[in-house]
Each structure stands twice: as structure tokens, then as C-alpha cells.
Amino acid sequence: MVRYSPAMDLGRWWVGYAWAAGATLACTLAGVAMRPRFDLVNIAMVYLLAVVVVALRFPRGPAIAAAVLGVLAFDFLFVPPQGTLTVDDVQYLLTFVIMLAVALVISRLVESVRRQAAAQAALQVEAETERIRSALLASISHDLRTPLAVMAGASSSLADSGERLSATERHALAQSVFDQAREMSEHVAKVLQMTRLETGAIRVERDWAALGEIVGSVLARLAERLAEHRVIVELPDDLPLVRVDATLIEQALGNLLENSAKHTPPGTVVRIRAQRREGELVVTVEDYSGGLSDGELERVFAKFHRGTVEGGGTDIGLGLAICRAIVRLHGGRAWAERVPAGGTAFRFTLPLEQAPAVPPEPAPD
Amino acid sequence: MAEPRPRPTILVVEDEPEIRRFLRAAFGVEGYRVAESATGRRGSIDAATHKPDLAIVDLGLPDVDGIEVIRRIREWSPMPIIVLSARVHERAKIEALDSGADDYVTKPFAVGELLARVRAALRHAVRAGSGASILRFGPATVDLERRIARRGEAEVRLTPIEFRLLAALAKHLGMVVTHRHLLTQVWGPTHAGDTHYLRIYMKQLREKLEADPVRPRYLVTETGVGYRLLADE
Numbered sequence: 001m002v003r004y005s006p007a008m009d010l011g012r013w014w015v016g017y018a019w020a021a022g023a024t025l026a027c028t029l030a031g032v033a034m035r036p037r038f039d040l041v042n043i044a045m046v047y048l049l050a051v052v053v054v055a056l057r058f059p060r061g062p063a064i065a066a067a068v069l070g071v072l073a074f075d076f077l078f079v080p081p082q083g084t085l086t087v088d089d090v091q092y093l094l095t096f097v098i099m100l101a102v103a104l105v106i107s108r109l110v111e112s113v114r115r116q117a118a119a120q121a122a123l124q125v126e127a128e129t130e131r132i133r134s135a136l137l138a139s140i141s142h143d144l145r146t147p148l149a150v151m152a153g154a155s156s157s158l159a160d161s162g163e164r165l166s167a168t169e170r171h172a173l174a175q176s177v178f179d180q181a182r183e184m185s186e187h188v189a190k191v192l193q194m195t196r197l198e199t200g201a202i203r204v205e206r207d208w209a210a211l212g213e214i215v216g217s218v219l220a221r222l223a224e225r226l227a228e229h230r231v232i233v234e235l236p237d238d239l240p241l242v243r244v245d246a247t248l249i250e251q252a253l254g255n256l257l258e259n260s261a262k263h264t265p266p267g268t269v270v271r272i273r274a275q276r277r278e279g280e281l282v283v284t285v286e287d288y289s290g291g292l293s294d295g296e297l298e299r300v301f302a303k304f305h306r307g308t309v310e311g312g313g314t315d316i317g318l319g320l321a322i323c324r325a326i327v328r329l330h331g332g333r334a335w336a337e338r339v340p341a342g343g344t345a346f347r348f349t350l351p352l353e354q355a356p357a358v359p360p361e362p363a364p365d
Numbered sequence: 366m367a368e369p370r371p372r373p374t375i376l377v378v379e380d381e382p383e384i385r386r387f388l389r390a391a392f393g394v395e396g397y398r399v400a401e402s403a404t405g406r407r408g409s410i411d412a413a414t415h416k417p418d419l420a421i422v423d424l425g426l427p428d429v430d431g432i433e434v435i436r437r438i439r440e441w442s443p444m445p446i447i448v449l450s451a452r453v454h455e456r457a458k459i460e461a462l463d464s465g466a467d468d469y470v471t472k473p474f475a476v477g478e479l480l481a482r483v484r485a486a487l488r489h490a491v492r493a494g495s496g497a498s499i500l501r502f503g504p505a506t507v508d509l510e511r512r513i514a515r516r517g518e519a520e521v522r523l524t525p526i527e528f529r530l531l532a533a534l535a536k537h538l539g540m541v542v543t544h545r546h547l548l549t550q551v552w553g554p555t556h557a558g559d560t561h562y563l564r565i566y567m568k569q570l571r572e573k574l575e576a577d578p579v580r581p582r583y584l585v586t587e588t589g590v591g592y593r594l595l596a597d598e
Contacts, residue, residue: 178475185473205456205589207544208561210568216579217586233579241564247455247589358565361524 016054016062023050024069031078040078044095047074051099055106067103071096135303136191143187147180154180190318193251194303197325202248204329208355209246211239211274211283218254225258228266234273241355242281244330249350252326252334255319256285256346264289264343280332280349288343297336297344323348373487374398376417378408378434379449380427388421391476397483405429409437412444419486421479422466423449424457432457432464439465445486447479455589459543462590468540469590485539492538500535501597502583505574507531514573521573526551530566534584534594543591567592 027050031043047070055063075085079092087093154173162170196202212235219231242249253272260270264287271286292300303321324334327348334348375397379385382403389399400415402408405426412420412434420438424431435446448461448469458469467486470479498510505516507523509532514521523531533550534542548557556562567586571578585593 181473208564210564212568212579213564213586214588216581217588219580220585235579241561245589250588355561356559358562361526 013061016058017065019058020054020062020066020069023054023066024073026050027070028073028077031074035078040092041095043078044074044092044099047071048099048102051103052106055103056110059111060104060107063103063107064100067100071099144184147184150180151177151184190322194318194322194325197322197329202329204245204248206243206245208241209244209249210241211235211281214246214250214253215272218250218257221250222254222257222261226261226270229261229264230267230269231257232269232271234271236274236276239274240276240281240352242350243353243355244350248326248329252323252348253283253285255323256348259319259346260285260287260344263287276352277349280351282347282349284345284347286339286343286345288339288341290344291338291342292336292344297338300336300346301334320346372396372398373418374400374415375483376400376402376408376412376415376420378402378405378411378420378426378431379423380404380425381423384423384449387476388479391480392483395480405431405434408434412438412442417444418490419445419447419483421447421449421483422461424461425451432461435461435464435466443490445490447482447486449474459545459590462541462543463545467537482540489538489540498535500531500538500594502574503576503597507574509535516574523570523573526566527570527573530563530570531594534592535596538594538596541587541591541593547591563592 024047027046030046034043034046051063051066051070054066072085075087075092075096076083080088154177157165158170158173158177165173215233215235219226219233257270257272264270268287268289271284273284273286275282275284300317301320301324303318320334323346327334327350331351332349334346337345337347339345375392377385377388377399379388379401380403385401385403389401392399400411400417402411405428408420408422408426409429411417422431422434426434431448435448438444438446445468446466448458448466449472450458450461450469451472458471461469467489468482470482498508500507500509505514505521507514509528512523512528514523529551530547533547536542544560544563545557547563548559552559552562567584568578571581571584575581575584583595585595587593
């Protein structure tokens with residue numbers, strides 16, 4: 001990994017030259033201090049070190065500048081006769097040439113490593129884009145085609161032979177069209193939301209919100225999906241308000257709950273907790289079945305990570321990736337941990353700010 | 366048998382013919398008369414000529430903004446207006462409510478949900494803004510006029526602000542009320558942006574009136590928009 005100097009990225013070309021001058025000055029001071037006890041060759045080595053440092057961090061220009069300045073300073077101050085640029089001993093000319101050569105060689109090496117790293121990074125981005133594109137296509141073909149097939153089949157039965165079906169059968173078919181349509185709509189909404197989060201097309205509208213209310217509204221929205229699980233809510237009574245986009249945080253929390261409900265067997269517990277910690281609120285959704293391997297704990301929050309669904313099948317992981325993206329937009333973190341007794345804790349943090357005071361009202365008499 | 370009453374007319378302003386089709390069917394079965402407008406411009410005119418009891422306006426109309434249609438109707442009529450909005454437009458919902466819409470339903474929706482909103486809005490219109498004065502929340506009752514709240518046999522003490530907040534919500538019983546509207550009504554226009562007041566007072570009210578304050582049945586949160594007060598009939 002090559003560290004790009006931020007100065008280079010900003011295009012402030014003079015920073016490199018300032019470094020060259022500064023490094024030369026520092027070497028000169030060091031050289032003056034060393035002079036009484038060290039050979040001239042060792043002082044030349046100090047200058048060489050400056051050239052190496054500058055060449056590693058900056059392009060060729062500053063590196064050559066460091067070499068030239070170093071040679072001049074060394075020659076003027078240390079090489080006899082001191083105080084002039086004349087050189088008595090020819091061997092020092094060789095020192096100069098070597099310093100210049102080192103500057104050029106190192107700049108060149110660094111340049112080529114940088115170029116390779118950039119090419120590598122571009123390749124990686126391309127590979128990631130390709131992976132997402134193919135996952136998206138797979139997702140569309142699998143997760144949308146199945147419900148479409150059900151909808152087409154069920155609705156055509158209703159249209160063609162509705163009058164010959166019993167009322168119960170008609171109702172079941174119509175209900176399945178509705179369920180599949182809603183499923184699909186949720187799915188499309190997630191794909192769109194992920195795209196918007198990726199492209200930065202989302203405006204975070206922060207306002208004071210109570211986590212308890214967000215939990216209440218997400219439980220109401222997901223009542224059907226969570227019906228087969230025992231949802232336990234543990235919120236401390238004195239939970240501070242958070243300044244967030246409540247709609248987005250509701251989605252983030254909802255995605256965690258949906259994820260737990262989907263991946264654990266019916267009848268098991270899903271627990272929602274919140275805890276105040278130093279400067280932040282930690283929100284946790286815990287489930288108590290299965291549990292993930294170390295690798296999966298890392299990967300679950302990645303886009304399009306496919307997980308196995310309780311009762312067979314797979315689902316594309318967008319929910320957790322959306323959760324993480326939303327939490328990051330708010331300056332928080334999202335991660336998964338193993339629960340000691342078996343199961344997974346999905347956590348995210350929200351930074352806490354001091355909420356403005358609410359004017360006190362006398363207690364009712 | 367229900368006694369005969371005039372069939373309420375509902376105006377549907379929606380450009381998608383397929384959506385108008387199922388709305389026509391669903392409302393017809395429930396005994397409503399339906400008038401349809403395929404454009405916003407037509408909708409404003411039809412609202413004036415048909416004088417419907419309620420209007421359903423799609424926010425994503427091709428010709429004029431749905432919000433513009435709401436404003437034009439509001440210039441001359443207090444008829445309930447329910448907005449159909451796509452999920453992406455959180456802001457548009459609030460803007461529509463602030464422009465005079467009474468409630469919204471997010472697309473895609475189940476017809477049952479829309480019918481429930483329509484019934485709540487028509488009942489509200491009948492009460493003509495006087496609001497309900499006695500509210501029943503399961504075992505709790507609140508008499509807004511006499512300012513008495515009970516839970517079972519025990520009296521529950523509500524502060525003056527808590528009563529004012531309940532009254533502001535009760536004026537739109539069954540319908541959504543935006544944060545801005547509530548704050549303006551209860552604390553005054555200078556506090557229209559102080560959402561944290563609402564968070565604190567709604568929590569207090571829920572603790573006093575709801576069986577499970579985290580899963581409220583009556584003081585319902587509409588995330589990002591406002592609150593909705595439901596009550597047992």
C-alpha cells in the first residue's frame with residue numbers, strides 16, 4: 001500500500017519543495033552538531049537520508065531539489081575549503097553524483113509503485129462493480145421473478161376461471177397476489193434505497209427523535225413479519241433524545257428486525273435493547289438461534305451478501321447494507337457480534353448530542 | 366339493515382387508469398359514488414362541479430403538482446382531502462399536509478387501509494372541526510371539556526399542556542397531524558420547530574394513558590411526519 005501525500009492530491013506543488021528545503025536545513029543543523037565527532041562521509045549520509053525521505057513522499061522535482069540543496073549545503077559548509085563552493089578533494093564530486101542518482105532512482109521507483117497501486121485500485125473497483133452488477137441481476141431474476149410468476153399464475157386463474165373456484169380458493173389466490181406484490185414492492189424499495197444511499201442522493205433531515213417512538217412505529221409496521229417471534233423491548237426509562245433522520249433510523253432498525261425474523265425459527269426471541277455509552281447510544285437487535293461464523297460476522301453487512309433463510313432458500317442481503325449505510329450517514333457504526341449462548345447481536349451506534357431543555361411545567365395538582 | 370343515507374361522493378384525482386379502476390370497484394362495493402379525474406387541472410374543476418364529500422389526490426400527477434390541486438380546492442372548500450404518495454417522497458407528504466391535505470396513504474397500499482382513512486376523514490367532516498370531547502382509550506377516558514382523565518377507576522393527572530396536546534390531536538381524530546401543526550397549536554408559532562417538546566410530552570401522555578407505552582395503540586407515531594390519535598368509538 002502506498003501512502004499518497006495529501007499535499008499531492010490537493011495539487012499544492014510547492015509543499016514538496018518546502019519539504020526539500022526543510023529537510024536540508026534539518027540535516028545541516030544535524031551535521032553541524034555531528035561535525036566535531038563524525039567523519040564528513042557520515043554527514044553526507046545524513047543528507048542522503050533527507051533525499052531518500054523527500055523522494056519517497058514527493059515527485060521527482062522536489063527529490064532533485066533536495067539532492068541539489070543537500071550537495072550545495074554540504075559542499076559550502078562542510079567540505080574544505082569551507083565557506084566556498086570549490087572542492088579540494090575530487091572524491092566529493094562522486095558523493096554529489098551518488099546523491100543525485102539516489103534521488104532519481106527512488107523517485108522513479110516510487111512513481112512506478114504508485115502507478116501500479118492506482119491500476120490495482122481501479123481493477124478492484126471494476127471487480128466490485130462487476131460483482132454488484134451480477135448480484136443485482138441475480139437478485140432481480142430470482143427475487144423478482146418468483147413473485148411475478150406467482151402473481152401471473154394466481155391472477156390469471158382468477159381471471160379465467162374465477163367463477164368456477166370456491167370463495168375460499170378465490171380469496172387464497174387473491175391474497176397471494178397481494179402478498180407477493182407487497183414483497184416485491186419492499187424488495188424494489190430496498191434496491192432503490194441502496195442505490196440512493198450509494199450515489200449520495202439522500203438528504204438526511206435531522207431532528208430530535210425518541211428511540212422509543214421509533215421502536216414503536218417499526219414494531220407496528222412489521223407486526224405481521226414479526227408475528228411468529230417473541231419480540232422483547234428493553235429500553236432504559238431515561239433514554240436521551242437523538243438528533244437523527246427518524247425515517248432513516250426507522251428503516252435501519254426495521255431491516256435488523258426483519259433480518260433476525262427471517263433467519264431464526266418461529267417462536268424464538270428477538271430482543272431490542274438500547275444503552276447509553278460515552279457520547280453515543282448503542283442500539284442492539286439480538287436473536288438467539290444459529291449464530292454466524294467469524295467470516296460471516298464480518299460479511300453480513302456487505303452489499304448483496306447472500307444468507308440462508310430459515311426453512312431453506314436464500315435472500316439477497318440488502319437490508320443490513322442499507323442499515324450500515326444509514327448509520328454511517330449519521331456518524332455511527334454498525335456491526336455484528338456473537339451472543340455467548342448462541343445467536344447474533346446486531347448493533348449500531350448513534351452519536352449523542354445535548355438536547356435543548358424543555359421548559360418545566362408545574363406538576364398537575 | 367343500516368338506515369338509508371345519501372351515498373357520499375368521492376373524487377379520485379389520479380392519472381393511472383388501472384389505479385382508478387380498482388378504486389372505483391372498491392368504493393362502489395362500499396356504497397360510495399365515485400367521480401374520476403385523470404389530470405390535476407381536471408381535478409380542480411371537477412372538485413368544484415361535482416362538490417364531492419371527499420377528494421383523493423395523487424401527488425405524482427403529470428400536469429400540475431398534486432399539492433397545487435390541494436391548494437386550489439382549499440381556496441373554497443374544507444372537504445377532506447387524502448393524498449396518495451409514493452414512498453420516496455417523505456417531504457412531499459408533509460408539504461401536502463401543510464397545504465391542507467388531511468391525511469395520506471403511501472403507495473402501494475391495501476384498499477382496506479385507504480377505506481379506513483376515508484371513513485375517519487368523513488367522520489371528521491361530520492363533526493365539523495368541533496372535535497370529540499370525550500376520548501376512550503381502552504380502560505382510559507379523557508374528558509377534554511371538563512379536563513378530567515381516568516384510567517379505570519383512578520384519576521390520572523394530566524398537565525395543562527398535556528390536555529392541550531390531546532385536544533389538538535383530537536380535533537383531527539383518526540387523522541395524521543404534523544409536528545409543525547401540533548407545536549404551533551400547543552406552544553405557539555415561535556416553537557414550530559421545537560420537535561423535542563413533542564417527543565417529551567408524547568412520552569408522558571403514553572405513560573399515563575397507554576397500556577404499553579412502547580407499543581402505543583392510541584397515540585400513534587407517524588415517523589418523520591407527526592402523530593395520529595386513535596380512540597375507541
